[in-house]
Amino acid sequence: MVTQLKRMRISVDGKNYDVTVEVFEDAGAAVRSQSPALATPTVPSIAGPSPVAAAPLATAGSGTVVCPLSGVVAAIHVQMGQAVKSGDLLLTLEAMKMNTAIRAPRAGTVGQIYAQIGAAVEEGAGLMLIA
Amino acid sequence: MTVTPALLESLEARRHKILDAAPAAKVAERHAKGSLTARERLEALFGAGTFIEMGMHARHACRDFGMEAKELPGDGVITGIGCVDGRPVAAFSQDFMVGGGALGQMHAEKIVDVMKHALKVGIPVIAINDSGGARIQEGVESLSGYGQVFFHNVLLSGVVPQISIIAGPCAGGAAYSPALMDIIIMTRKNSSMFICGPDVIKAATGQVTTMAEIGSAEAHARTSGNIHFVAEDDQDALRIVRELLSYLPANNMVDPPHRPTEHLELTRDPEMNALVPADPREPSDVKLVMRRLVDDGRFLEFQADWAGNVVCALARIEGVVVGVVANQPMVKAGTLDIDAADKAARFIRFCNVFSIPLLSMMDVPGFLPGVAQEKGGIIRHGAKMLFAWAASTVPKVTLIMRKAYGGAYLAMCSKDMGADMVFAWPTAEIAVMGAEGAVQVLYKDQLREAGDSKEKKRVLEQEYRERFASPWQAAERNMITEVIEPAQTRSTLALALRNLLTKRDTRPPKKHGNITL
Numbered sequence: 001m002v003t004q005l006k007r008m009r010i011s012v013d014g015k016n017y018d019v020t021v022e023v024f025e026d027a028g029a030a031v032r033s034q035s036p037a038l039a040t041p042t043v044p045s046i047a048g049p050s051p052v053a054a055a056p057l058a059t060a061g062s063g064t065v066v067c068p069l070s071g072v073v074a075a076i077h078v079q080m081g082q083a084v085k086s087g088d089l090l091l092t093l094e095a096m097k098m099n100t101a102i103r104a105p106r107a108g109t110v111g112q113i114y115a116q117i118g119a120a121v122e123e124g125a126g127l128m129l130i131a
Numbered sequence: 132m133t134v135t136p137a138l139l140e141s142l143e144a145r146r147h148k149i150l151d152a153a154p155a156a157k158v159a160e161r162h163a164k165g166s167l168t169a170r171e172r173l174e175a176l177f178g179a180g181t182f183i184e185m186g187m188h189a190r191h192a193c194r195d196f197g198m199e200a201k202e203l204p205g206d207g208v209i210t211g212i213g214c215v216d217g218r219p220v221a222a223f224s225q226d227f228m229v230g231g232g233a234l235g236q237m238h239a240e241k242i243v244d245v246m247k248h249a250l251k252v253g254i255p256v257i258a259i260n261d262s263g264g265a266r267i268q269e270g271v272e273s274l275s276g277y278g279q280v281f282f283h284n285v286l287l288s289g290v291v292p293q294i295s296i297i298a299g300p301c302a303g304g305a306a307y308s309p310a311l312m313d314i315i316i317m318t319r320k321n322s323s324m325f326i327c328g329p330d331v332i333k334a335a336t337g338q339v340t341t342m343a344e345i346g347s348a349e350a351h352a353r354t355s356g357n358i359h360f361v362a363e364d365d366q367d368a369l370r371i372v373r374e375l376l377s378y379l380p381a382n383n384m385v386d387p388p389h390r391p392t393e394h395l396e397l398t399r400d401p402e403m404n405a406l407v408p409a410d411p412r413e414p415s416d417v418k419l420v421m422r423r424l425v426d427d428g429r430f431l432e433f434q435a436d437w438a439g440n441v442v443c444a445l446a447r448i449e450g451v452v453v454g455v456v457a458n459q460p461m462v463k464a465g466t467l468d469i470d471a472a473d474k475a476a477r478f479i480r481f482c483n484v485f486s487i488p489l490l491s492m493m494d495v496p497g498f499l500p501g502v503a504q505e506k507g508g509i510i511r512h513g514a515k516m517l518f519a520w521a522a523s524t525v526p527k528v529t530l531i532m533r534k535a536y537g538g539a540y541l542a543m544c545s546k547d548m549g550a551d552m553v554f555a556w557p558t559a560e561i562a563v564m565g566a567e568g569a570v571q572v573l574y575k576d577q578l579r580e581a582g583d584s585k586e587k588k589r590v591l592e593q594e595y596r597e598r599f600a601s602p603w604q605a606a607e608r609n610m611i612t613e614v615i616e617p618a619q620t621r622s623t624l625a626l627a628l629r630n631l632l633t634k635r636d637t638r639p640p641k642k643h644g645n646i647t648l
Contacts, residue, residue, distance in 0.1 A: 053430065068462075068463055069463045069464060069466065069501075070501060071464075071498060094412070095464050096414065096464040096465075096466050096496035096497055096499075096500075096565075097411070097464075097496045097534065097536070097565045097567075098412055098414055098460055098463050098464040098465065098496050098534070099412045099413060099414060099459075100414065100463070101414070101461075123501055123503070
């Protein structure tokens, strides 16, 4: 399963919401989108009645490794496509004068690496995707 | 003259009617679900033959909705006194098989009676909750009953330990009685606790949720922080109760059950040195240190699945009962945040009211930076920790293992915050802030003149680290009792705790301080 992030603007009752969604390319996935032309879908096709509910998709989707506290990425220990077991060391975050080990929340394959070495990351941001 | 057989038969018949009220099929159904009956729970808690039941024959007084003819044995709750490991303990156990364990006037009166008894004689109260809620047929009598239970929970608070087990439903207002107690244990299956359930939430707000998300043991242990322990089943919940009681005094006027050994073991523990990583950035698991420090490597951790950046646990060190508050660098780099402050502050106060000495184990880089923390009121929450330490009069020992930065150093109980003795390892870094931040402030102009040279910055940071990220500045200013080798930690703390047991600390008379709730 290959996944990518896509930014979308959704209008509901004249109000705009900028959201980031994960786009799954295989069948049966939460969201399908083939072309940028589809980037302004109607709300119900995204996440049910509430437009706000669409936002967490970017970070809290299953398999997304979420950053536990703001810091700087010190090292990335895995590569795209690498198979990992639950608990494997994925990434080292440097925050508050301390290294924090980010481990795989479950077994799978590294599908995406959003984080970059030396880059600042916010608490709650997606660091990787374990597919 | 002897008592007539007819009278004895009548007594036996009355007892039989109550003790065997539950149909065997219903009992079997309960067992199949993995639940014990209300009476079986008390039998499992207390030593055989030690239980004195109170008010077995009490009857409800409801005359509405056809209730007058309805028999409700014990009015849905079994109350009394028994012995746990030889020590008297009061308990009540709600009986779901009697009218859904619903609370009416007599049910509440029985609970309040046993609580008043516990208050009078100074013994702990164990509450086993398994109730559908208020007995609607009794209307405001039922509501009044809850009010009386809550009032007595507060009256007993800080006098005798109150421990609640949630072993079935505990819904709406009923959830506030456990909440007012010291400790809540929930069984993993078969229990739920909530104010408004999924149906009410949906009707009122349209939000769709599940009991697993808002009311399960898992939800309260991991997300809400409402409970302290998750038990696998009823027996496991009672095991946790017994373990808790093994650390707790019967009331606030007696010492906790210290078991000081005649011979104080003061040997070095060289393996402790090996547990300390050489690189200050390398996090070390504080639970490994705790295990080497406490008797038999055993500690009872409170709220293990919530706010893991601080560890709160009861243990013994050379027999002396101690409440440990430790930073955990493996979670959120060991920073203090809103939840960690709430968790620690409540634990500190719990130990203080029950005369349990406190040990702070410090490895804290600071308070967690972030918009959510500031907006969420970290000032008010963090202040609870400061307040709790400063207001505690029990012996307080602080061990500074590694990081001790800024306000968080104070929030983990420095000498100034009332620690009676402070020990630091040579790896301690006691400083107002980290080198990176400090250099930015102290050498702002010099750095600008050097064209913001990275090399210059690195040199200045290194200088700062060598001079200030150590225990020596604090030790030279008499803020440290002694700088010790990690291998000496257990013996030093054992000696310190033993020598502090005679501590007396009197405070100015007042109703109570105004903690920043």
